[in-house]
Amino acid sequence: MKKKQKSSLKNRALSQTAVLIIVTMCIMVTVFYMVFHSRAFNERGKYEEENLVNMEAYLNSYLEEVDSIAKNVNYNYYLQDYLETVIKEEDDYVDSGIGKNMRSYEMSSQAFSDTLLSRADISSIMIFGKKKMLLNRSMYTYQKVALDYSKLDWYAKAVAKPQDAIITGPNRHSFFDTDDEVISLSREVQSYENGTFRGVILINLNMNKITEICNSFQEKQENFICIINDKGELVYEQQNGRERFAFDEKENRQKLNTELGKTKESCFRLNYRGEKYLVTRTGMKTTGWILVSMVPYKSVMAETMAISGVMILAVVITLIVTLLLLNRILTGVVKPLKKLEKYMVQVNPDNMDQRMEILTDDEIGHLSMKFNQMMDRIRNLKEQVIEEQEDKRKYELQALQAQINPHFLYNTLDSIIWMAETNDSNIVAMTEALAKLFRISLNKGNEEISLERELEHVKNYLIIQSMRYADKFTYEISAEPGVERCRTIKLILQPIVENCIYHGIKKKRGTGKITIRAYRREQNLIIEVSDDGCGMPEEICRKILSDEIESENISGSGIGVKNVNERIQLRFGKKYGLSYSSEEGVGTTVTYVLPYNEGGSI
Structure with a gap:
């Protein structure tokens, strides 16, 4: 039982409105936060991605500029001539004499000195033959080291792809007396005449220019680029003077590489050292490098949090103003309702004629009008219920009165007298069947009966009729095991069977058959009464249970089909009752749908 609410209508309205506003505003703030949160990250991701794409373009332009230096070697006549000479001498390798070393130095100075002097980002320019270094201009001291240059990554790739510039690094070359890391650009040098091999040029770059380009794209101090x-x-x-990300350490770099390998998205989120970051990346096709930008979540969400705070403040102010206005409005609404309440108290079950005076044309006035209509409806329903109860008792009385059909009784007694006069041996069976028929019909005044006894009742009726109409029909009664215990109302089969005899079998030439079958279907008891008599038109079949056709048969029981159907529906409800199916010249089937009830009262 629900607990009765003690608070007033106004207080409940105020509290429920407050809850509704708070819930609505919370949903709005949450949705806004989620949308703005997603939008903020998407926009920042797009910004960082565009930033990286521009940085990629600058890096590509820079590397193309360096590559143009390497390409110029292919068009330097004097340098080509020198390389052609020394390449031929490589097979007969001996220590270079002073003259040859001087010539190499002069050629290196002539070809590369201006480039080194004018560019702080190039640390060395070198040309390697098949077995040894041919030219060298470097800020580092070159050390003669026994190396197979063809096994080095930058050399092998340049020979394998003679038309491309190969970018490798960071590198530490063993033939220099330094541990400085450099970015190396290598390219095969070819003869401008026939494209034959003239060596591999190696240009080593320090990080000055690359750092300058990357720093130019760091407009905000909170982001990090690698x-x-x-x-x-x-x-x-x-490097920007703050705490380093330390990706030069192997463990930290492996964590970043693992996250980069997990997703193909250009933007994703990364937890690093206990802080969340928005990571944006883009790839350089020419070098295979990945440009990475990392922005802390807190910097991306700073604007979102500020706007969320403003929205929460707006929600609080809106709630206070709304409740103040609502309190004033409800006071004006509740006051006439209280007057209406006092007037309605006068209505009680003993005073159903009480009516309310309609004072206004607003909702309260409409409520008063609806109350008056409700009282009229209650009175009408009360009268209708009384009338239906009287109809029900009338149908029950008709059923009791129809238990003994005088016409049927007279005919049966005449048959018994005739059998007695002719010493017919069937007189005992007919008399016994008649006695059982009346005993079950009376049923001690009870309306309820088991299906077993109802089937026995109709069987006795069929025994009597089959004796009266010898050789006119046969019958068969069957019931699914267990359904005999089902409870129903009495005298619902005999009127239908009587119709089968008088309107179906009797008009047929030859012997007919009546079949009665009972079975269970889910929670329903189904009884089918079939005959193979003359049948009826489909139109009559549809109308037989309505008022369009009088279903009371002249020589029948007096109850009729419509009476049986109404008794069933009065007792069990409109979803139960009879249905007809018939075909002229084939026969008729009547189907009962009843509730399945094995015990107790119905």
Whole structure:
């Protein structure tokens, strides 16, 4: 039982409105936060991605500029002539004499000195033949080291792809007396006449220019930029005076590479050292490098949090103003309702004629009008219920009165007298069947009966009729095991069977058959009464249970089909009752649908 609410209508309205506003505003703030949160990250991701794409363009332009220096070697006549000479001498390798070394030095100075002097980003320019270094101009001291240059990564790739510039690094070359890391650009030198091999040029770049380009794209101090090569090695890490990300350490770099390998998205989120970051990346096709930008979540969400705070403040102010206005409005609404309440108290079950005076044409006036209509409806329903109860008792009385059909009784007694006079042996069976028929019909005045006794009742009726109409029909009664215990109302089969005899079998030539079958279907008891008599038109079949056709048969029981159907529906409800199916010249089937009830009262 629900607990009765003690608070007033106004207080409940105020509290429920407050809850509704708070819930609505919370949903709005949550939705706004989620949408703005997603939008903020998407927009920042797009900004960082565009930033990286521009940085990629600058880096590509820079590397193309360096590559143009390497390409110029292919068009330097004097340098080509020198390389052609020394390449031929490589097969007869001996220590270079002073003259040859001087010539190499002069050629290197002539070809590369101006480039080194004018560019702080190039640390060395070198040309290697098949077995040894041919030209060298470097800020580092060259050390003669026994190396198979063809096994070095930058050399092998340049020979394998003679038309491309090969970018490798960071590198530490063993033939220099320094541990400085450099970015190397290598390219095969070819003869401008026939494209034959003239060597491999190696241009080593320090990080000055790359750092300058990357720093120019760091407009906000909170973001961090790094470059990872195709081997997962750190090419560049931004230094801006704050705590370093330390991607030069293997463990930290492996964590970043693992996250980069997990997703193909250009933007994703990363937990690093206990803080969340928005990571944006883009790839350089020419170098295989990955440009990475990392922005802390807190900096991306700063604007979102500020706007969320303003919205929460707006919600609080809106709630206070709304409740104040609502309190004033409800006071004006509740006051006439209280007057209406006092008037309605006068209505009680003993005073159903009480009516309310309609004072206004607003909702309260409409409520008063609806109350008056409700009282009229209650009175009408009360009268209708009384009338239906009287109809029900009338149908029950008709059923009791129809238990003994005088016409049927007279005919049966005449048959018994005739059998007695002719000493017919069937007189005992007919008399016994008649006695059982009346005993079950009376049923001690009870309306309820088991299906077993109802079937026995109709069987006795069929025994009597089959004796009266010898050789006119046969019958068969069957019931699914267990359904005999089902409870129903009495005298619902005999009127239908009587119709089968008088309107179906009797008009047929030859012997007919009546079949009665009972079975269970889910929670329903189904009884089918079929005959193979003359049948009826489909139109009559549809109308037989309505008022359009009088279903009371002249020589029948007096109850009729419509009476049986109404008794069933009065007792069990409109979803139960009879249905007809018939075909002229074939026969008729009447189907009962009843509730399945094995025990107790119905």
